[in-house]
Amino acid sequence: MVALQIRDVPEDVRDRLAAIAEQRGQSLQAYLFDLVNDEVRRRDNLAVLERFADKRYGTHLTKEDILGALDEARAERLAHLGLPEAAQ
Known part of the structure; x- marks a missing residue:
């Protein structure tokens, strides 16, 4: 696996993300990992839906x-x- 780093995140944004992670019972790293994975999965799903919308498959x-x-x-x-x- 690779490590990702996000620079120049405002402190209040980091604090809000940490609070959300805590509410979910996750570390900030685990919560951000889930966010990144969910975004990639959504993009994959959108690509599939766009192929069907174009009627290239089916x-x-x-x-x-x-x-x-x-x-x-x-x-x-x-x-x-x-x-x-x-x-x-």
Whole structure:
């Protein structure tokens, strides 16, 4: 692991961060580590969401295609079980 250092942090900001860490039952270092990790994870999540928003990944099926496949699978299941379709 590497060490990170933040310079020129105002004392009142450091005190507020330390108070938050204490409320959470963490050291200041552990709290700041969690903040950095959370920020990286959020950025990763945003990148995934942006890929889906751009529709570069995912399905090209329409809602009707999906509902039709579900209906067909349900009918096959009912036939396999020997149940009439009205028993849905």
